[in-house]
Amino acid sequence: MSARLEDTRMVTGTGRFLSDFLGPDTLHAGFVRAEQASTRIAALDVIQAAAMPGVRAVFTAADLGRDGVAPIAHVDLPREDGGTTEPCPMPILCDTDIRHAGEPIALVIAETAAQLADAIEAAEVDLEPITPVSGTAFLRQFGTQGPARAAMAAAAHKHRIEVDIPRVTAFALEPRCVIARGVTDGGLHYRMSTQNPFALRAQLASHFGWDVSTIRVVADDVGGSFGMKGYMSREDAALAWAARKLQVEIAWIPTRSETILADAQGRGAAGSLQVGLDEDLKIVAIEGQFDIDIGAYPTHLAFGLMNNVNGLTGMYEVPEIFVEIAGQLSPRLPLVPFRGNGRPETTYAIERALDVAARKIGVDPIELRRRNLIGPDAMPVTTGLGFTIDCGDFPKVMQAALDLNPGAQERKRAAQARGMLYGVGLANCIESAGGPVRKPRPDFARLEVAGDGTVTLSPGVMSVGQGHETTLSEMVANRLQIDAARIIYRHGDTEALSNGRGSGGSAGLTVAGSAVCTALEELIAQGSRHAAASFGCSASEIAYRDGAFHREGTNENLPLAALASMTGGIDIESSFTPPAATFPNGAHICEVEIDPETGMTKITRYVAVEDVGRILNQVLVEGQLHGGIGQGLSLGLGEQIAFDEQHQILTGSLMDYRLARAEDLPMIETGSVEVPTALNPLGVKGVGEAGAVGATAALASAVSDALWRAGVEDFDLPATPLRIWEALQRR
Structure with missing residues (x-):
């Protein structure tokens, strides 16, 4: 294949992005947000907003509380200095303290986007100042301090630098956006511009205590992600709850201004690094200390620098190293992975x-x-x-x-x-x-061969612009020796296969591609057994080539399509976990x-x-x-x-x-x-x-x-x- 399969629909305007699925009866959702950091809600009045034309509902933290919906739980993070961190669960909708600007206070649902904007503007929020959040949320140490300090002290040359890497926003071409629909049997259909449908499904089920089988998460074409779209946000939780409660379809499509105000951010690290060299200019030691600006709510999503600390030794021989990394709270948006994520x-x-x-x-x-x-x-x-x-x-x-x-x-x-x-x-x-480094995670792939010879490929990886559709389809076409036009690529649907790791960590081919490779070999092995049974011979006598199973030494062969028709279809799901x-x-x-x-x-x-x-x-x-x-x-x-x-x-x-x-x-x-x-x-x-x-x-x-x-x-x-x-x- 000389060109990306995705490109034709992208350049002809036939891509399937989230807003292309808006229906005539889809309601519009949006959030009343805090305009100032480090404040407390003194008064909240949504009565006028709720009474405006076209408004179907206005929800606040009190409504969530009446339904027993808890905040997103605080997770204890490591403190190797012996310190502790005050728990700070993240409210889905704030009702008291505002830790950073942009926090959601109320969810508004209206019939049109214009009515939604008017209702959000009509909500009245009075804020009063409080002490900004601060303190150390986590602290980790890597390497061995004593030997590194001794080697540094003996170094012939010692040079220290200071670094200050600012925060950035992912700025994906397509913002985080959602179409959520409550299903009559108590289920949820959740269409989102996401890089990890399976993780989102699991997190929604865990947070609300819903049966995971009642939740279907779907994503078609996704206009970029870069790490920002890989987890359940508080907006996701609010929208999923509201759609199930009202049994309607609601869409949240934020403006670019709202995404800058509300999207979690990346990078944000400052500190120092000292390198020690001997007389021959060989590195003898490295010492470093870094503070990560993790924002107002501490989570493991801010661990990027820690998880990729191995980059500090680079491609070099470094016999001794000691690094301390601390996560510091601030009155800012939470920190999440962004392309490279610490690397x-x-x-x-x-x-x-x-x-x-x-x-x-x-x-x-x-x-x-x-x-x-x-x-x-x-x-x-x-x-x-x-x-x-x-x-x-x-x-x-x-x-x-x-x-x-x-x-x-x-x-x-x-x-x-x-x-x-x-x-x-x-x-x-x-x-x-293809990690994480300490314990790599698996990915999955499913291959279904129909009687007409079409092959449906469902990978666990989510394509968000990388070209996975091209590479993985090409892999299947080459191994099965069939026309690529016979391959149906189906990604981003939690009903397509049992699980998937989504997009992230450069795992598209290393893990997901390997899962597809494994599935292909299992498909051929299974097909060889069926073909052998049909020919009345051993499977060892079967060779697969030119899109068919051949009995070696004879002119007998069974095309892949014919075998699928004979057996009622072939369905293979495989997984691959990297050893490292x-x-x-x-x-x-x-x-x-x-x-x-x-x-x-x-x-x-x-x-x-x-x-x-x-x-x-x-x-x-x-x-x-x-x-x-x-x-x-x-x-x-x-x-x-x-x-x-x-x-x-x-x-x-x-x-x-x-x-x-x-x-x-x-x-x-x-x-x-x-x-x-x-x-x-x-x-x-x-x-x-x-x-x-x-x-x-x-x-x-x-x-x-x-x-x-x-x-x-x-x-x-x-x-x-x-x-x-x-x-x-x-x-």
């Missing part, structure tokens, strides 16, 4: 530390990295943090990136001749995929030109070489890399959620929230080094997050290189014109 942050920290060390010592940053890379002969290797990397050729990956970027000196001279500050930077990056996480890795090179008069940064060239294991579809790999790189560069150029002193969001629209535009991004040249893993039958390592993991660090390296040559000794992103101009003035 870009750790990569940025270690790569920036190596750049600073190299420049202050006076050694080429490339040479410093080369001296410390783990070699292929060391594989499998267990890092200083106890994580095992099964395979890889890190020196080859870095050299491949350098080879793909000739002519840097000529471009440097040309830029300087125009009065520009030129910089080039490199970042090596590695991330875990994989470790895709890469090297990214970025070149920039900075105007010293304005501080404006222009990214002029970008090269990325990745080892994502065996490549099944080059076009899709490049697409994932391009998208991830774009998001990583956007963060480095200034994308961030900004707050005032009262923790009110200042970047509430695209007029203020700086997403990278097409003109900000360069042409991207990609390459690959394929080192297949033995951890799954496909040999793949994962690619969904690879681009984002390396891009921010590569941009930082290039900008710092340009500013270092101009006399600025240290510079932390974002590379906004004002910050760069100010740094140049302080030289």
Whole structure:
């Protein structure tokens, strides 16, 4: 297949996104939200809102309480410092304290979107100030403190950096949105733009005590997710409860302004990292301390940096390391996974530390990295943090990136001749995929062959733009040797198969693809047994080729369609659990030109070489890399959620929230080094997050290189014109 199967319907306007399923009788739902953080509800009056034309219902926390609906439970989080955290369950609708701006206070349901907006505006909420939430919610320590401190004390060179990575919002093209319908037998049909239908179903059932079999979650095409759509939110809980209670169909389709105000956010980490080197410039120790801004409600969803702490050792030999990571409460929206989920942050920290060390010592940053890379002969290797990397050729990956970027000196001279500050930077990056690292989770796949020869493929993975429909369908067509037009792809439906892990953690092919592979082999094995019985021979005499089961040494064969017709159809469901996480890795090179008069940064060239294991579809790999790189560069150029002193969001629209535009991004040249893993039958390592993991660090390296040559000794992103101009003035 040369093109993505999804593309035809996407570019012709026939995609099936959530709003395409709105019916003439669908009611519209929306939320009255708190406009200020750190307040308490002194008075709430929804009488006028409830009486407005077209309004079917207005629900508050009191209504939920009368039905015995509890808040989303607080979960105790680890405190390795011996401290404790005050429980803070998350109310579905707030009735007292408002911990962050945007919290839902009331749910309004009306006949039209216009009537809904009028009713929300009519609700009256009086707020009075309270003390902002603060404190440590969790604290974890990794590595061994004593040996790391001793090695650091003996190091010939010690260099410390400070990092401050701001919060961002996922900004998916399609916002979180829902069409919920109560079913007459007490069930629930829940259509949502989600990346994990099965997790959402399980969480709804658990929270309300509903039988999971009474809940059907469905998602068709989904306009992006990036981690934000992988769990049950308080809006989900409110909408599911209301739809079942009223036995109607209701839709919540928020505006872009509401999503910025209400969507949980990502990133948000600050801290320091110190690297110690010996006389030969070999890393002897790393020490780090990071605070994560987890927002007003502590949950395990804020564990991204902790779950991916292995990135702090990068692709390097690090004999001793100690890191402390703390989650700090704040009067802000909760923190959830965002593309890379801790991996870009750790990569940025270690790569920036190596750049600073190299420049202050006076050694080429490339040479410093080369001296410390783990070699292929060391594989499998267990890092200083106890994580095992099964395979890889890190020196080859870095050299491949350098080879793909000739002519840097000529471009440097040309830029300087125009009065520009030129910089080039490199970042090596590695991330875990298909995990979690400590205990990988399974995924599932189902194959159904009908008598007419059509094959329905139902994977547990959720396609939210990655192209899984293309890759997995291609896999089935190739293995069964049938026309791809005979394959029906069915994803995002909890009735299609027993379970699924959804989208996330670069597990699409590593785990879900392997589940499909396993199902294909089971299908052929089962079909071979049926064919053998039909031919009156042993299954060992049956070979599958050209879409049929052949009895070797004879001209007898039984086409797959005929066998399915004869047996009443074939139905196979399989699962695959990886024995361990994989470790895709890469090297990214970025070149920039900075105007010293304005501080404006222009990214002029970008090269990325990745080892994502065996490549099944080059076009899709490049697409994932391009998208991830774009998001990583956007963060480095200034994308961030900004707050005032009262923790009110200042970047509430695209007029203020700086997403990278097409003109900000360069042409991207990609390459690959394929080192297949033995951890799954496909040999793949994962690619969904690879681009984002390396891009921010590569941009930082290039900008710092340009500013270092101009006399600025240290510079932390974002590379906004004002910050760069100010740094140049302080030289």
